[in-house]
Amino acid sequence: MSDTTNRCPWCGNDPLYVKYHDTEWGKQVTDDRILFEFLILESAQAGLSWITILRKREGYRRLFAEFDPQKVALFTNEQMDSIVQDPAIIRHRGKVASAVSNAQIFLAIQKEFGSFYNYLYSFMPDQRPLRNNLATLKDAPTRTAQSDALSKDLKKRGIKFFGTTICYAFMQAVGMVDDHLNDCDFKN
Numbered sequence: 001m002s003d004t005t006n007r008c009p010w011c012g013n014d015p016l017y018v019k020y021h022d023t024e025w026g027k028q029v030t031d032d033r034i035l036f037e038f039l040i041l042e043s044a045q046a047g048l049s050w051i052t053i054l055r056k057r058e059g060y061r062r063l064f065a066e067f068d069p070q071k072v073a074l075f076t077n078e079q080m081d082s083i084v085q086d087p088a089i090i091r092h093r094g095k096v097a098s099a100v101s102n103a104q105i106f107l108a109i110q111k112e113f114g115s116f117y118n119y120l121y122s123f124m125p126d127q128r129p130l131r132n133n134l135a136t137l138k139d140a141p142t143r144t145a146q147s148d149a150l151s152k153d154l155k156k157r158g159i160k161f162f163g164t165t166i167c168y169a170f171m172q173a174v175g176m177v178d179d180h181l182n183d184c185d186f187k188n
Contacts (some may be wrong), residue, residue, distance in 0.1 A: 005185050006184055007021055007184055009137060010063055014051060018102070020054055021186065024179050025180075026172060026173075026177075026178045026186065026188060027188070028174070029117075029174040032069075032116045033068070033109060035065050035116050035117060036048060036103070037067035038170055038174050039159075039170065040060060040064055041068060042162070042164055042166050042169055043095060043096050043102060043160070043161035044090050044092075045166065046162075046166055049084050054092070057088050058088070063086055064099060064101070069103040069106045069107055072099060072100055072101075073103035073107055083096050093161040094160075098161050101160065102162075105154075105158050110156050120174075124176060128174070129178060130174055130177045134179055134180075134181050135181065141168065143168045144168060144171075144177075146171070146177075147167040147168035147171055150171075175188070
């Protein structure tokens with residue numbers, strides 16, 4: 001029996017990508033811990049493909065304290081040196097160090113806004129997700145005024161590896177933006 005489900009073509013036939021597309025991508029995330037997970041993962045993606053990061057996600061989960069920002073914010077240089085040696089993740093010292101400093105900034109934003117979610121949605125029209133009307137992948141933007149503003153503010157606060165294109169990918173991943181194609185069975 002063949003699968004007749006309509007999906008966005010970017011996920012192809014890779015089972016991991018299909019599962020991610022079907023169960024996570026574009027679904028609104030309100031939990032700050034999951035938002036932190038995607039902040040780490042999307043930052044790690046800079047310059048790489050998302051499937052590369054998905055394949056290493058469990059390694060990130062294990063090495064970054066189950067994505068607990070309070071624990072990651074306290075990582076020492078010795079812990080970061082150990083993490084960089086583990087092939088379960090992308091072994092980039094700058095990205096590992098930025099995950100630690102980004103965790104510290106994440107916690108400061110939580111304190112200032114009550115939650116990271118509240119902070120993120122302060123950049124959205126009416127503090128709500130955007131639902132784009134996309135006929136083809138070519139119609140999908142790689143950045144928007146919202147991703148530009150959010151990325152700029154995060155950079156001003158010290159967040160690294162989170163330019164506007166990565167920021168927009170983060171927004172898609174956590175459902176701030178629904179960029180499922182119109183004919184996708186998973187469009188919200």
